[in-house]
Amino acid sequence: MSTRYACASCGASYQTDAVVYRCPRCEAEPSSGGFARGILSVVFDPTLLGAATRGEAPLDPHSFLPIPVPGSRAFPAGGTPLVEPSRLREATGFPNLFFKNDTLNPSGSLKDRASLLVAAQAIAAGERRVALASTGNAGASMAGAGAALGLEVVLFVSGSAPRAKLLQSLLYGARVVPVRGTYDDAFGLSIAYTRECGGVNRNTAYNPFTIEGKKTVSLEIWNQLGTVPDVVYVPTGDGVIIAGVHKGFADLVSAGLAERLPVLVAVQASGSNAIARSFREGREVTLAGTSTIADSLAVSSPANGEMALRCLAQSGGRAVEVDDAAIGRAQLELCNTSGLFVEPSSAAAWAGFLADRANVDRRSTVVVLLTGTGFKDVKAAERLVAMPEPCEPRLGPALELLDREYGSCRR
Numbered sequence: 100m101s102t103r104y105a106c107a108s109c110g111a112s113y114q115t116d117a118v119v120y121r122c123p124r125c126e127a128e129p130s131s132g133g134f135a136r137g138i139l140s141v142v143f144d145p146t147l148l149g150a151a152t153r154g155e156a157p158l159d160p161h162s163f164l165p166i167p168v169p170g171s172r173a174f175p176a177g178g179t180p181l182v183e184p185s186r187l188r189e190a191t192g193f194p195n196l197f198f199k200n201d202t203l204n205p206s207g208s209l210k211d212r213a214s215l216l217v218a219a220q221a222i223a224a225g226e227r228r229v230a231l232a233s234t235g236n237a238g239a240s241m242a243g244a245g246a247a248l249g250l251e252v253v254l255f256v257s258g259s260a261p262r263a264k265l266l267q268s269l270l271y272g273a274r275v276v277p278v279r280g281t282y283d284d285a286f287g288l289s290i291a292y293t294r295e296c297g298g299v300n301r302n303t304a305y306n307p308f309t310i311e312g313k314k315t316v317s318l319e320i321w322n323q324l325g326t327v328p329d330v331v332y333v334p335t336g337d338g339v340i341i342a343g344v345h346k347g348f349a350d351l352v353s354a355g356l357a358e359r360l361p362v363l364v365a366v367q368a369s370g371s372n373a374i375a376r377s378f379r380e381g382r383e384v385t386l387a388g389t390s391t392i393a394d395s396l397a398v399s400s401p402a403n404g405e406m407a408l409r410c411l412a413q414s415g416g417r418a419v420e421v422d423d424a425a426i427g428r429a430q431l432e433l434c435n436t437s438g439l440f441v442e443p444s445s446a447a448a449w450a451g452f453l454a455d456r457a458n459v460d461r462r463s464t465v466v467v468l469l470t471g472t473g474f475k476d477v478k479a480a481e482r483l484v485a486m487p488e489p490c491e492p493r494l495g496p497a498l499e500l501l502d503r504e505y506g507s508c509r510r
């Protein structure tokens with residue numbers, strides 16, 4: 100079965116069973132200084148859904164994908180819980196607040212949803228190798244999927260990628276190529292590599308199956324709530340995750356299962372706010388540089404900026420900016436009120452809700468997307484707490500420590 104694609108820039112459509120990347124017509128156009136052009140998205144055909152899928156809940160998210168996904172038991176991406184954070188519901192006065200906890204994916208991030216589908220794409224195409232550029236999570240994710248499904252993964256990374264994410268990729272067996280340069284340099288190199296040496300390229304906002312894989316998060320939210328939420332907060336850098344979230348709900352609408360999209364709120368770090376500024380100023384803004392503790396959101400020129408802005412507009416959504424101090428407070432709050440240890444990029448989504456909640460009706464069903472685990476960025480977390488010096492192994496010194504560090508912990 101061949102897949103139909105539509106270009107986000109010129110609207111051209113393509114039908115093929117070959118692996119395709121950007122729209123050949125738009126990709127060839129010289130950049131006008133704005134966002135990249137020619138990102139393709141898969142056109143969902145609701146007639147392909149089986150009658151069972153259309154008539155029954157829960158629906159199978161994989162039945163909305165363009166190809167079968169045979170590896171999902173070996174690399175079980177998705178199926179993550181929708182957390183009901185009772186203490187934060189009470190503290191904020193939002194009784195229908197939820198966290199979609201995608202930190203519980205196999206490699207610790209939402210990226211696994213895309214990696215699983217790209218792995219299936221490679222296997223279906225008879226390719227044994229996947230190459231990509233990454234700021235950290237996508238690389239670790241593809242490396243994990245490759246390990247589980249027997250694919251070789253070649254990963255190009257810039258020097259600034261967090262060490263734990265690179266170690267994770269190496270441990271999974273990826274061929275890691277650190278590049279003296281930026282993420283953009285690594286991106287270009289990975290494309291040159293697949294053109295020359297073959298294999299499938301998984302670059303985000305390049306391979307359309309990345310958006311497609313990520314949409315399963317929305318199909319799961321639909322299953323878990325039994326309806327479309329009112330508002331979804333999405334941590335945003337390149338704008339691929341938010342496009343995936345939008346696509347999942349849009350496919351439900353085209354299948355006649357849902358009547359509306361949720362309002363999508365893109366949350367950006369104020370030190371990396373290209374999409375938020377573009378949305379506010381009504382023009383495509385790229386940045387000279389970025390500065391934020393949320394490394395996964397640090398993007399000067401959002402690769403999927405054009406489509407992300409359209410998703411915001413179509414959903415009646417908006418963009419919110421949060422600074423590093425707010426991200427740090429949000430990270431700590433998620434830990435000590437909900438037992439959720441997330442990386443700064445995900446904490447940004449919670450900070451975004453806190454900054455934006457005055458615009459939201461308290462009865463609304465609100466989902467905050469938690470996209471990556473905090474265990475991959477212990478350095479960022481270390482700034483939030485102080486480790487007490489060890490005490491002698493006797494009760495007296497232990498009680499003194501408790502009094503000194505935490506106030507009295509006695510009866």
Ligand SMILES: Cc1ncc(COP(=O)(O)O)c(C=O)c1O
Nearest residue numbers: 236336337338339340395470471
């Ligand atoms: C954990 C996490 N959250 C959010 C994002 C932002 O996603 P996007 O760049 O698609 O907007 C990323 C991207 O790397 C990520 O790794």
